[in-house]
Amino acid sequence: MGAQIRVYRQKIASTSSMKKIFKAMELIATSRIGKARSRARAASPYADAITRAVSAVASQNDIDHVLTTKVENPTRAAVLILTSDRGLAGAYSTNVLKRGEALTKRLREDGKEIRPYLYGRKAQAFYDFREREYDQVWTGNTDAPEVDRAQEIGRTLVDRFLQPTEEGGVDELYLVYTEFQSMVKQEPVVRRLLPLAFVEQDADAKHEPTPLYDFEPAAEEVLDALLPRYIESKIFAAMLEASASELAARQRAMKSAADNADDLIKKYTLLRNNARQAEITQELSELIAGADALAAS
Amino acid sequence: MAELDVQVVASDHAVWSGAAKSVRGRTVEGDIGILPGHTPVLSLLAEGDLVINPVEGAPVRARVSGGFFSVDSDQVTIVADKAELDES
Numbered sequence: 001m002g003a004q005i006r007v008y009r010q011k012i013a014s015t016s017s018m019k020k021i022f023k024a025m026e027l028i029a030t031s032r033i034g035k036a037r038s039r040a041r042a043a044s045p046y047a048d049a050i051t052r053a054v055s056a057v058a059s060q061n062d063i064d065h066v067l068t069t070k071v072e073n074p075t076r077a078a079v080l081i082l083t084s085d086r087g088l089a090g091a092y093s094t095n096v097l098k099r100g101e102a103l104t105k106r107l108r109e110d111g112k113e114i115r116p117y118l119y120g121r122k123a124q125a126f127y128d129f130r131e132r133e134y135d136q137v138w139t140g141n142t143d144a145p146e147v148d149r150a151q152e153i154g155r156t157l158v159d160r161f162l163q164p165t166e167e168g169g170v171d172e173l174y175l176v177y178t179e180f181q182s183m184v185k186q187e188p189v190v191r192r193l194l195p196l197a198f199v200e201q202d203a204d205a206k207h208e209p210t211p212l213y214d215f216e217p218a219a220e221e222v223l224d225a226l227l228p229r230y231i232e233s234k235i236f237a238a239m240l241e242a243s244a245s246e247l248a249a250r251q252r253a254m255k256s257a258a259d260n261a262d263d264l265i266k267k268y269t270l271l272r273n274n275a276r277q278a279e280i281t282q283e284l285s286e287l288i289a290g291a292d293a294l295a296a297s
Numbered sequence: 298m299a300e301l302d303v304q305v306v307a308s309d310h311a312v313w314s315g316a317a318k319s320v321r322g323r324t325v326e327g328d329i330g331i332l333p334g335h336t337p338v339l340s341l342l343a344e345g346d347l348v349i350n351p352v353e354g355a356p357v358r359a360r361v362s363g364g365f366f367s368v369d370s371d372q373v374t375i376v377a378d379k380a381e382l383d384e385s
Contacts, residue, residue, distance in 0.1 A: 042310040049306055049376045053339060053367050147308045213367070216326050216340035225341050226365060229378070233308065 002279065008272035012265055019261035025088065026254035029247045032143065033183070036244040040180070043240055047233045054230045056213060057223050058196075065220070067161070067227040070195050074171035076113045078135070078160060079103060080153070080235070082177035082242040083120035085142045090253035092178065092186070092246055093122035099188035100176045107174075115170055117157065119239070135160075143246055145239035154232030161194050173231075177238040178245035184252070186245035191238070193231055299333035300352055303373045305359060307380040313349065313357060320373055321348045322366060331368055338368045342377060358383040 058065075081100040083093040100123075104114050116134040118124055120142045127134050138153060163169025173194035178186045215222050303320055305312040320331040323345030329338075344362040351357060364377035 039309065043308065045304065045306040045311045046308050046376055049304070049367070049374045053365060053374075053376070056367070057339065151308075213337045213339040213369070216324055216329075216338060222339055222341060222365065229364070229376075236308065 004275045005272055005279065008268050008275060012268045012272065015261050015264045015268065019258050019265070022254045022258040022261060026251055026258060029251035029254060033244060033247045033251065036144070036240065036247055037180070040237070040240040040244055043233075043237060047237050050226065050230050050233050054196075054223075054226050057215075057219060057226065065223050065227065067158070067194060067196055067223075067231075071165065071171040074112060075165060076115060076168075076170045077107050077172040077174060078115045078117055078157060078170040079107075079174045079176060080117040080119065080157065081123050082175070082238060083118070083123040083126075083142070084242075084246045085121040085139055087122065088253060089246055089250035090256075092249035092253075093120065093126075096176055096178055096188045096242075097123060097126050099190060103174060103176060103190050112172070115160075117153075119153070142239075143243050145236070145243055147236060150236035150239055151232050154228060154235050157193075157235075158228045158231055175235065175238055177242045178249075180241045180244040180248065183248055186248055191234075193234055196227070196230075299371055301331065301333055301371050301373050303349055303375070305347070305349075305361075305375045305377070305380055307377050312359060312377075312380045312382060316352045317373075318350045318352055320350070320375075322361070322375065323347075324366075331373055333371050335368050335371075337370070339365065340367075341365050342375070346383075347375065347380075 079100060081096060083096050087093070100116075104116075107114055116127065116132070118127060118134050118137040119139075121139045124134075124137045124139060136156060138149060141149070157173055160168075160170050161173055165171055172192065175191045175193050177189065177191075179189045180186055300316040300318065301320060303317045304314040318333075322329055322331075323343045324340045325343045326340075329340065331338075342361055342364045345360075347359045347361050349357040349359070359380050359382045361375065361377035361380045363379065364375070366373065366375040
């Protein structure tokens with residue numbers, strides 16, 4: 001009987017130390033969400049300005065720029081999937097990967113070849129485990145993304161896009177990431193980055209009609225320089241949003257883990273007390289039985 | 298006198314914003330000075346100094362590299378890859 005009590009004591013001790021870890025991780029995630037969100041806000045003026053400029057250039061010039069023209073029969077598509085490096089964030093990475101799988105399936109049905117680009121160790125593990133190929137992977141710092149990383153990814157993808165299809169270039173570029181809608185709601189979404197579709201008129205709706213700009217140097221060159229930056233800023237914005245989502249998901253997962261640990265501790269405490277009481281009862285009845293036996297003899 | 302509404306943003310943060318009398322910067326084709334009433338322009342930035350003369354206070358200097366800037370009905374938006382205010 002004593003062994004039973006010891007087992008429960010050990011379980012209570014280990015569960016409460018796990019609970020401490022969960023609590024600490026929850027607090028860390030909570031404190032970092034604020035930072036991640038303010039970084040996303042800080043980057044948005046840049047993204048807004050660049051979007052405005054790109055749509056201004058594109059709307060008044062009927063330029064056939066490589067990045068805006070649709071290929072007749074797209075045969076190859078790059079898919080960039082943003083996941084996290086670390087787990088313990090509930091279904092965060094799984095949800096993005098599932099969304100990515102659905103997109104891949106749909107594109108395959110359209111007869112397109114998929115070139116996956118991965119971001120985050122979870123995506124890498126997912127692909128490695130299934131022994132699937134991917135073109136490139138970036139890992140590290142998914143919960144605090146850097147601009148340099150976004151630029152590197154952007155450049156890689158734009159270069160791949162600019163390659164002729166026959167030489168292995170891609171015709172389309174999709175981005176799968178988790179949109180941060182609120183602290184309790186994050187939704188995996190798919191965005192097509194390339195070829196560009198200029199439908200972001202809602203941002204301009206309150207603006208006057210875009211002015212007739214003079215370009216320095218020529219409009220083509222301006223567009224040449226602008227579009228890669230536009231892609232980079234979109235990717236960076238997605239990375240920031242994904243990091244906020246990751247932290248929010250982690251906070252939630254850790255909170256429910258701590259709550260579960262609480263429940264377990266309560267349950268084991270009850271069982272331990274039961275076992276202790278049973279032991280006392282048994283000892284007592286053994287004593288009484290012994291005394292009875294002695295008295296009877 | 299009309300004023301310029303200036304906004305300087307780098308890729309991950311807003312650097313400076315406010316009202317200004319003039320802005321001077323360097324584009325890939327040479328220096329450019331913007332006064333209120335300038336015709337709309339969209340131009341690529343070269344690496345160099347950016348000088349903003351605010352309506353009040355001392356001129357603000359910033360080092361910028363790469364990016365572009367747009368002028369549109371006295372709204373000046375400078376979008377730089379990297380921008381650093383000179384504190385001196």
